[in-house]
Amino acid sequence: xxxxxxxxxxxxxxxxxxxxxxxxxxxxxxxxxxxxxxxxxxxxxxxxxxxxxxxxxxxxxxxxxxxxxxxxxxxxxxxxxxxxxxxxxxxxxxxxxxxxxxxxxxxxxxxxxxxxxxxxxxxxxxxxxxxxxxxxxxxxxxxxxxxxxxxxxxxxxxxxxxxxxxxxxxxxxxxxxxxxxxxxxxxxxxxxxxxxxxxxxxxxxxxxxxxxxxxxxxxxxxxxxxxxxxxxxxxxxxxxxxxxxxxxxxxxxxxxxxxxxxx
Numbered sequence: 001x002x003x004x005x006x007x008x009x010x011x012x013x014x015x016x017x018x019x020x021x022x023x024x025x026x027x028x029x030x031x032x033x034x035x036x037x038x039x040x041x042x043x044x045x046x047x048x049x050x051x052x053x054x055x056x057x058x059x060x061x062x063x064x065x066x067x068x069x070x071x072x073x074x075x076x077x078x079x080x081x082x083x084x085x086x087x088x089x090x091x092x093x094x095x096x097x098x099x100x101x102x103x104x105x106x107x108x109x110x111x112x113x114x115x116x117x118x119x120x121x122x123x124x125x126x127x128x129x130x131x132x133x134x135x136x137x138x139x140x141x142x143x144x145x146x147x148x149x150x151x152x153x154x155x156x157x158x159x160x161x162x163x164x165x166x167x168x169x170x171x172x173x174x175x176x177x178x179x180x181x182x183x184x185x186x187x188x189x190x191x192x193x194x195x196x197x198x199x200x201x202x203x204x205x206x207x208x209x210x211x212x213x214x215x216x217x218x219x220x221x222x223x224x225x226x227x228x229x230x231x232x233x234x235x236x237x238x239x240x241x242x243x244x245x246x247x248x249x250x251x252x253x254x255x256x257x258x259x260x261x262x263x
Contacts, residue, residue: 016162022193033082041075044068066107077123081215100124100248109245116239118224129256132212137203145195156194163189210258
């Protein structure tokens with residue numbers, strides 16, 4: 001989606017002037033999703049590092065620094081989700097691993113535990129396992145982001161860019177950013193593509209897939225059996241004890257792909 005205003009001839013009879021293929025808009029949206037998460041994560045991690053350098057021994061500052069650092073890990077993992085199978089994947093993966101290593105060395109990491117039940121909830125560990133969820137069902141009501149009509153009946157075509165005015169509309173959202181309130185101007189035209197907005201859907205199934213349609217539809221926790229912990233830790237392990245996760249201290253073995261699953 002481009003926020004750069006453009007001036008064009010009056011709209012065509014379809015309502016808005018067409019402006020070529022939408023491939024570049026889709027690519028720009030993807031880059032925005034990757035970079036926005038990375039930039040937020042970078043900011044949080046820098047703040048955490050700076051706080052630990054200045055007042056790392058102060059309990060409150062340490063808690064705040066750890067909070068920011070762990071929020072950064074989730075954002076780095078989200079950036080990787082969006083970057084999967086693109087030229088930006090390697091960089092996103094590297095940043096996530098580097099941050100995970102610093103957090104583990106600085107604050108320590110542990111498996112989530114309830115009684116004698118254990119789970120892996122770390123976004124870095126889970127992010128290396130490239131699987132997610134796909135929702136199957138029937139979208140009963142899908143409306144066009146440009147005109148508000150049923151997408152199967154309106155004149156606006158997929159894979160096509162249009163020039164539309166910005167700002168609030170009687171639809172309840174800006175055609176450019178889909179927000180109720182924004183800085184896009186009604187007197188300017190912006191090059192955007194059609195978004196299908198699902199208002200009503202009947203969900204029939206949820207499947208595990210190798211690459212979900214929505215990049216962040218991922219697994220957020222995995223159960224770890226007591227038997228597995230006995231095998232890994234031997235006699236050192238007692239059910240109910242706190243278990244440290246040292247994954248990020250070891251060399252990365254790469255992302256785990258599941259090619260037998262199809263998204």
